[in-house]
Amino acid sequence: METAQETLTAPAATETVNVSGSVALLEALIAEGTDTIFGYPGGAIMPIYDALYDYNDKLNHILVRHEQGGIHAGQGYARTSGKVGVVFATSGPGATNLVTGLADAQIDSTPLVCITGQVFAHLLGTDAFQETDVINITTPVTKWNYQVTDATEIPEVIAKAFYIARSGRPGPVLIDITKNAQIQLFDFPGYQPCNHIRSYRPKPIVRPQYIQQAAELINSAQKPFILFGQGVILGSAEQEFKAFVEKSGIPAAWTILGAGAIPSDHPQNVGMLGMHGNYGPNVLTNECDVLIAIGMRFDDRVTGRLDKYAKQAKVIHLDIDPAEIDKNVKSTVPVWGDCKETLPMLTAAIEQKQHTEWLAKFNDYTRQEVEAVIHNELNPATEEMTMGEVIKHLNELTNGDAVIVTDVGQHQMVACRYAKFNKTRSNVTSGGLGTMGFALPAAIGAKFGAQDREVVAIIGDGGFQMTLQELGTVMQSGIDVKIIILNNRFLGMVRQWQELFNQRRYSFVDIQSPDFVTLASAYGIPGKSIDSRDDLPSALSEMLNNKGSYLLEVIVTKENNVFPMVPQGCSVSEIRLK
Amino acid sequence: MENNHKTNHKVSPAGGDLEGASKKEFNITIYTENQIGLLSRIAIIFTRRKINIDSLNTSPSEIDSIHRFNIVINEYEEVVRKLTRQIEKQVEVLKAYYHTNEDVIWQELALYKVSTDVIAEKVSVERLLRENGARAVVIRKDYTVFETTGHREETDNLINILQPYGLIEFVRSARVAIIKDSEGFNSKLREFERLEPGEEVIENEYLNQGQKVFTM
CATH class of the missing domain: 3.40.50.970 (Thiamin diphosphate (ThDP)-binding fold, Pyr/PP domains)
Structure with missing residues (x-):
């Protein structure tokens, strides 16, 4: 085993090594930079755990107490590290316990690769012990999923899994591996990372004409307003975003997952959007003339009642996922693309400005909110x-x-x-x-x-x-x-x-x-x-x-309420302070 | 945590304001990899929004190894546009288009099983075949199977005609449709296979509208 491992980490171009599907999986994880795995063993994933026994020095496996805990830990890991979280679970209940975490990761665009064990391929569909149709159960809550029934598929499938999980708009991927494929020996040709799938376009092409149109809108705006979401963080575009905010002089408010993309005390950070967000950002959404949405998806908790949401504003929407453009809020200028690329282009095309009066308006609302809510809360x-x-x-x-x-x-x-x-x-x-x-x-x-x-x-x-x-x-x-x-x-x-x-x-x-x-x-x-x-x-x-x-x-106090609040079905400007 | 807040205006299942729009039949054409599970991944995009699929056909395309879905639904264009984007977002989907019935050439095939005795006694088979563009596929002592191909009204029409003569069994195929102004997928595929594809791979519908998009 030891010798096989050493050969595998530096495979010669033409040499192959005879390994099990389980060993190929672990080698693939290491090649993808995995250092930590959150998991829970069980019958159908035992061959992988048996192989893992020899990889203790390279892969830190954290034994969780429930598979839901495992996948949430994987999410936490991905969110702070920016890497792909890796989770192991067995078939049947092990796999179904992942579903909540998959749904969470899917809606919050968290990159995960989950490996589930599955019964032997010849038992599929027989209602075997701990068999569930994991692929169909998880289809709506994964960016991609795939069932491996033959060990030779493993290197390519894991490479695809990591590529899909982390590229474009990230998301969870689940790979279900039947027990026979985990055991099966095959000639492992060495690991090739994936960087292209012909049917998959992680990033739309940036159109310079929209950058130009967006810049013209921003330059002529009197009351522009930036809404930013997790897209800035997922795209590692914090610096590019800060440069844009500072050159434009535009007040910026965040969605809950966008928090921290620029520091809380940045003078242009005007606070949180949405149902329990800050007073100014909600009210002034319905007063701005140009709304610049960056890496956010206009969730209903952010927009409140849609037909009364920013109807007066021209909307510039920057997003990597074309399906998000015009999904909830119609855009005037759609800026498709990775904001790491589009933001610097936009920054270059806009004029250096300050919106002192407009920013002061946000501060006015902050004062009212402090008086009515924040002071008493703190x-x-x-x-x-x-x-x-x-x-x-x-x-x-x-x-x-x-x-x-x-x-x-x-x-x-x-x-x-x-x-x-x-x-x-x-x-x-x-x-x-x-x-x-x-x-x-x-x-x-x-x-x-x-x-x-x-x-x-x-x-x-x-x-x-x-x-x-x-x-x-x-x-x-x-x-x-x-x-x-x-x-x-x-x-x-x-x-x-x-x-x-x-x-x-x-x-x-x-x-x-x-x-x-x-x-x-x-x-x-x-x-x-x-x-x-x-x-x-x-x-x-x-x-x-x-x-x-x-x-x-x-x-703490038993019956304290969180305010401000935009009651459901109300417009953001109908936000209540009490 | 959902309140029962009622809104009066018309809202589509996929979200968005649909004031003034009306539902009609749309043909969705999808080019995909040939992958197990993709049918379900595409189907749930509709079922999640409680949209009924009127017709669904999968077949090979003009390109070896690439499959083609034809899906027919009755919906608002705004909804169909969003659905198409969600479909195209799937990893194994190369491209999804939607078209109205006027933009495609389409056909459905239907089979009708009728008692041969009744047909022989009561109607002139020959007239029936000629008037409805049908042909007899099988003629046995006990029953005859007719086949006709055409638009929905045409295949429906023959049901009505045969019903009084004891239509034993009827089945209609899913719709297949060819897009009138499509140049096919051969040249597109080469673009898809490139690491850095040209603009046409990710078409931007705004581009075609030019200045209409940007008014201030």
Whole structure:
């Protein structure tokens, strides 16, 4: 085995090596730069795990406690590292447990390659033990999937899988490998990465005439407004984006997944878009004359009611995915292409400007929002703590340098609104799918993807209980993640809606929790629970200073609401401050 | 987390404002790799939006190894345009087009099984064949199978004619359609196979509209 491995890493051009499909798979992963795998073994993937036994020095396999945890960890890893997350699961229930994570990665454009074991090819369709039709189950939630039944297909298929997962608009790929193909020996000719598939165009060709038209619109605009999304981060175009923002002088607001693409305290960063976004960006969307959307997809949580969304504005839409152009909002100028290429072209074609008055208008709205909402959220007069003040104190201690991983619900909106981000790839959250239970496993992966960074998971009491088994993964891997549970003893976001729209009929939102600190301690993770404001700064310091993982539970106000809010079915300019 | 907020204006299943538009028949032509699972990947693009596929045909194309789908749906053009983009986004799809019935030459084939006794007794087979452009495929003692090819109205018409004579069985094929102004896919394929293809591979419908797009 050892000798075979050594030969494989540097194969001579004409020589082939006789290996199993499993070994070919692992060699392919190494060739693609994989260092970490999140997985869970089982019957149908045993030959791969047997091969993995000899690759311990090259591939760090993290044993998770549930396949959903494995795939969310893979997502967290991909989001902080910018690399492709790799996940292993067995057939049947192992594979079906990946589905939530696949759907999450698909809607949030996260590059993943998931490998699932499958029953022997001759058993396909016989209702064999742990057989499910994984390919058909996962088709709607993968960018591409493929079933391998013959080992000779493995090198080419894995090369395609990585190429598809990371290129263009990234996304999850699932490769289902039957057990016979994992075992089968074949002549491995060495690994060839893939850089072209004739039926697949990762990037549309950039049309200079649209750059020109867009630049003319921008140059003549009085009240231009930039909306940016994760496309800037996925395209590694943060510098190009900053240059564009600064030369144009245009105020810029972010979608939840775009947070951190430029630092929170950049003077032209006017805040968050959408349902619980900032006041100014929402109201002024319906007042701008040119809307420049960059790497974002006009999700309904961003646009509110579409027929009352920015109807007065000319729309310039920069996106790598042609299917996104005109999907929700009609564009005046469609700028198809990778924003890493299109932004510098656009920057070169526009005039250096300042929009001082227009920017001041955003600041006016910020003042109103601070007065009506933010001040009380961050400096509450109540005895009980708010979620916002926890984030405020955390900002002071991390100085905005930490990776913040959030789950889904009120704490997520509060964290995204108030957390400070100095760096890109700092905000890891489940945006499109809204997957409760995402944060704990994603934080584990996020740390493996950015080992030199502080990773803080902020999770609600509800979401934490969906994947708390991953505390076992934290324990066994020895990873250092800080966990803050913001406990309001409610499924807070649903409760907020029930309060506002269902006449306070609190239907099944009252949730009890275990003693989280004792629970963590059962996994050997130190922790503390606080309910007094006086303890907050010291508890946060203690958490951050602890070598290794730590769980801090903060008991916060039970019935606090997240504001501002664009009620569903309303226009963004109908945003409510209370 | 969805509220039951009612909106009065007409909204398509695929999103977008469809005020003033009307549904009609569209022919979607898709050039694809020959890949297991692709049929389902394409079909779910329709089913996800609760759109019924009226007719679906897969066949070889003018190029060896490349398959061609013909799909017929009854929808708003705005919806069809978005669906076509979503289809083209699939990794193994080379190109997807949509056309109205006027833009294509299309045919459907139908088979009709009728009792030979009834036909012989009650109608003149010869007249039937001549008037409906049909031909007898099989004539047996117990039944006769007719075949006709044409547009929907033509194949429907023969059903109506044969119904009174005890139509035993009827089946119609999916639609096949040739695009009137297409130059075929041979030259395009060479572009697709290049690492840096020319502009025509990723056609931009805005380009054809020229100045119409940009008005301020």
